[in-house]
Structures are given as structure tokens and as C-alpha cells.
Amino acid sequence: MIRHGAFLRVFRQAHPGVAPMSLAPRRIPHALCCHLLGLGLAGATHAAALTVKVHHELAVLPTPAGRVLVHELDVRNVGGSCARIVDVRASSDAQPLRRYQGDAIAPNALVYDARMNPLPNPAPGASALHPVDVPAGGGAVVYFFLVLDDNLPLPEALRHEVDSTDCNAAATTRSTAVSDTPVSRAAPVVVGLPFAGHGWVAGDSPNDFGVHRRTLIPLRDGGGDPIVGRYHVPERYAIDWVKVDADAHRALGPLDRNASYLAWGEPILAVADGTISRIRDGMAEGTPPYNPPNATVEMAAGNYIMQDIGGGHYAFYAHLQPGSLRVRVGERVRRGQVIALLGNSGNSSEAHLHFHVSDANDPLLSEGVPYVFERYQATGLAGGLNERNGLFDDLGLHAPSPRFALMPPSYAVLDADADPDAVGAWAFPIRYPAQ
Known part of the structure; x- marks a missing residue:
């Protein structure tokens, strides 16, 4: 477990080809986690030389809240001057899904320089008009956690758009970089x-x-x-x-x-x-x-x-x-x-x-x-992991409720199926993919 806060920790390289760092973002629920190696990478670029792409495939994660697309957008500054990200949008078939503007950009982005060194987010209270500046040769990773409407068909593709200007405070001209990425139809494991x-x-x-x-x-x-x-x-x-x-x-x-x-x-x-x-x-x-x-x-x-x-x-x-x-x-x-x-x-x-x-x-x-887990019994939700007394500050429990082929939400409390004979015997509705 690494305690999470607004800090940067650099691990010395002990794995060939890897140089790990960890930059914990703000507003993260306290987690009992171990970063196997942490690095904060991010991407933005000069307004006239911005490139964007989804880092890995767009794959659906079924959860109790709905189907989710968990992904990262790579933004690269391949130009020769600093670029300021001012607007980030995700959409499908012209329907908006998520938008980051002003102060909403920094908590959802990790910025790095041309040597892959993570850069700090703007200080609290910084002008909403100048949220994220990316140096020439550097980039940013913008994070998305998109919950899709279960009543609608799975999108064929997502469009990501990133607007940027020059970092000069007087700059007003915007440039838009666009990436269209298909949504995978592969079922989760x-x-x-x-x-x-x-x-x-x-x-x-x-x-x-x-x-x-x-x-x-x-x-x-x-x-x-x-x-x-x-x-x-x-x-x-x-x-x-x-x-x-x-x-x-x-x-x-x-x-x-x-x-x-x-x-x-x-x-x-x-x-x-x-x-x-x-x-x-x-x-x-x-x-x-x-x-x-x-x-x-x-x-x-x-x-x-x-x-x-x-x-x-x-x-x-x-x-x-x-x-x-x-x-x-x-x-x-x-x-x-x-x-x-x-x-x-x-x-x-x-x-x-x-x-x-x-x-x-x-x-x-x-x-x-x-x-996803084939089945489990949802029994509650925990919160406020307290290291001083070995307690959760909040714990809400309820009668067991079965869940099938889902990823449990963060800090969900659950029980394993008590009947080993039931393994593989239930017909359960895998909710993926919805066509």
C-alpha cells in the first residue's frame, strides 16, 4: 500500500526498461493500494502541433452502475512552444459524454516534460482560463471514466477533441486536435x-x-x-x-x-x-x-x-x-x-x-x-479507511444481494458464494455487450 496524497515519489529503477514514478492525483479516495510503480504521464502540446490518441483499446467494463469505458487519452506536444489545454471533450455520434474545462482539466490530467518528468498541476485557485500548460516536446495523459446508458446501444466509436492555445496569456486563437477510436466488442474476462x-x-x-x-x-x-x-x-x-x-x-x-x-x-x-x-x-x-x-x-x-x-x-x-x-x-x-x-x-x-x-x-x-466476477453477494459499502485505529470510518451493510458478471464498485463490501456446488450451475445474464 502507498499512502495517497498530493505527493510525488520516485522509485529507483530496478526493472529493465522501466523508470517508475508515482504522482498521486488530487481528490482520490484513500486507497489501500500498492502502486506497483507509479508514474504520472500526461499529454498536451503546442496549439498548432497537438496530437491525440487513446492509449489502449476502448473496452467495456460492466459494473452495477452501468457499462463503463475506462481509458486514457494521450496528448502530445510535437510543436516548438508551450501549449495550454483549455477544453477536452468526449462524444459518440455527436452526443456529448464528458467535458473537462477550466479547473476540471487539471484533476483529470497528468502532465510531463520532454524528459518524461511529471509536472505539478496548477496551484489551487489558479485562473480557470489557464488550467494546464504543456511544454514543447512533452505531453499529457487525460483520464476518462465514462458510464454509458444501458438503455442505449453500445457506441461504435468515441471521438475525443482537445482544444489548445499558445501559453502566452494574450493568446486567443484555438486549435483542435481530434481522435476517433472504435469501441471494442470483446467481452470482459x-x-x-x-x-x-x-x-x-x-x-x-x-x-x-x-x-x-x-x-x-x-x-x-x-x-x-x-x-x-x-x-x-x-x-x-x-x-x-x-x-x-x-x-x-x-x-x-x-x-x-x-x-x-x-x-x-x-x-x-x-x-x-x-x-x-x-x-x-x-x-x-x-x-x-x-x-x-x-x-x-x-x-x-x-x-x-x-x-x-x-x-x-x-x-x-x-x-x-x-x-x-x-x-x-x-x-x-x-x-x-x-x-x-x-x-x-x-x-x-x-x-x-x-x-x-x-x-x-x-x-x-x-x-x-x-x-468481471462471475457472481458475488453485495452486502454494503465501506468508506474512510482509517490507519490509526484499523477501522473504516463508515460502514453501511445490508442484506446480501446477488450480483452476476460485474466488477464491484470501489469499496463495495461483498461475500463469496457459500455454495460450492453452485459454481458454474447458474444461468446468469452477462450484460455485455448491449447491441
Whole structure:
């Protein structure tokens, strides 16, 4: 876990081809998360030389709130002077979906210079007319979390438009860069839950200002120089799972003992049939409730397992207990099989399971892909993760309500299906895609 606030932390390079940094955006709900490596990349450019494109494919994520397009817009300044982003729009068939103007741009963008160094957002109270300035050769990443209307057909494509001017305060002429991107019809990966039991909290699952989805892995060339605008987003759909009891406790006992945390020692289950493709074991656990000092990229995930679940998809389970891994590389496992125990290894301030699905057998050099859980029982919503007392400040519980083929909302509380015989036996309505 990395504590999230308005700070910048630079990790020393410990992974070939990767130079990670972490810039936590403002207005993020506190998350129990580990950035496997964080970098804030962003893109804007000189008004007359702006280029824009969607970073990765536009893929639909089914959620209880509706179908969501979670994506990043790359904006590059390929001109010779500073550019000021003044308006960003997303639309489909001329119907507006999202617009960032004035002070709304900076919280949704990460700006970098020509050396891929992240630049600070404008100071609070800065003029709404001059929200984001991007130097020549630099760029920006603009974040979108678009909830689509379930009553309408899935869009064929999205149009993104970025208006910019010269950074000169007297500049009035605007230039518009446009990108049209098709929306993928591919279904999300369907998996089981990586645990059993009750009271699991989906910490920082995909959301508008989520920390996971803003963790970018920049790339460097063979000489160690940054490749401007090149990066991966492996944690785009990641979740940090913790446990809570009915009284909002995440821990019972001294907060500096791993065994006090309800999630610690829980069996971790394979989410699908597949082959173990990569593991790491032997890293000691940290002392909660603090992140380890001098964290590096190599230690960020702690002890982990990667599993090839087919179709070019890999399940990633991180922060496992040392010595608890029950599988080897090349071993075939079945869904629901115990593969390790949940721990507090790596860049983590308390016991939790970091889980996501990506498109390559690498924790860092891969892209997060959308996935849903075949079924779960929604039981409430948690908020206000408090590290001082091991509690959630807010916990609203309700009677279990079944959910099928969905990604749970951020900080949803849920139970696993208690009936193992029901696995694979229910006919459930996957809501994707709506044509």
C-alpha cells in the first residue's frame, strides 16, 4: 500500500526498461493500494502541433452502475512552444459524454516534460482560463471514466477533441486536435473470486479518481533515455482486497502485528483454470501500518503469482505471505484451488490482496484488461479507511444481494458464494455487450 496524497515519489529503477514514478492525483479516495510503480504521464502540446490518441483499446467494463469505458487519452506536444489545454471533450455520434474545462482539466490530467518528468498541476485557485500548460516536446495523459446508458446501444466509436492555445496569456486563437477510436466488442474476462468467506472490501476498484488506474509504467530505450509518450497501465482494473467485520474493524489487536488484520493468512484461490506462469517468493513481510522505507520497483508487489488463464490473459495475485506459495511455474491449477496465503509483503502498509488481470506475463510491462466476477453477494459499502485505529470510518451493510458478471464498485463490501456446488450451475445474464 502507498499512502495517497498530493505527493510525488520516485522509485529507483530496478526493472529493465522501466523508470517508475508515482504522482498521486488530487481528490482520490484513500486507497489501500500498492502502486506497483507509479508514474504520472500526461499529454498536451503546442496549439498548432497537438496530437491525440487513446492509449489502449476502448473496452467495456460492466459494473452495477452501468457499462463503463475506462481509458486514457494521450496528448502530445510535437510543436516548438508551450501549449495550454483549455477544453477536452468526449462524444459518440455527436452526443456529448464528458467535458473537462477550466479547473476540471487539471484533476483529470497528468502532465510531463520532454524528459518524461511529471509536472505539478496548477496551484489551487489558479485562473480557470489557464488550467494546464504543456511544454514543447512533452505531453499529457487525460483520464476518462465514462458510464454509458444501458438503455442505449453500445457506441461504435468515441471521438475525443482537445482544444489548445499558445501559453502566452494574450493568446486567443484555438486549435483542435481530434481522435476517433472504435469501441471494442470483446467481452470482459469472467473469473471467480480469489477468496472465500464474508466481509471482503473491494479497495480502489476502478473509479473516476482511482489510484490504481493512474499508475503508469514509463518505458526507456536501450540507452536509458525515456521514450516520450510510451508507457503501460497494468493496474487499470486492479483491486486491493481487505476484510472487515460487522463493526467496521479491519484489524483486531495491535495494529503493528500482521496477524491482527482480518485478511492476513486468508487462503488465496485460483480465479480460473490455468497454468502458473511466474512467481516470486521469499520476501519478508512489512510491519503495519507503514509502507517499507526506500521502496523499489522490484519489491513493490512483494511475493506474487501470475497465472495464464487463457486467451492471452494473466491473473496477478500480489503481497502474499513468504513461504505460503503452493504452486510452481508450469503447474496446472483448477479454479478454486488454494495457491497461497494472503500477506503483507512488498510495498504494502497492511495485509491485503492486490489482484488484476493483464495482457502479458509481466507485472509491469503489460496492459490491464477488463474482467468481471462471475457472481458475488453485495452486502454494503465501506468508506474512510482509517490507519490509526484499523477501522473504516463508515460502514453501511445490508442484506446480501446477488450480483452476476460485474466488477464491484470501489469499496463495495461483498461475500463469496457459500455454495460450492453452485459454481458454474447458474444461468446468469452477462450484460455485455448491449447491441
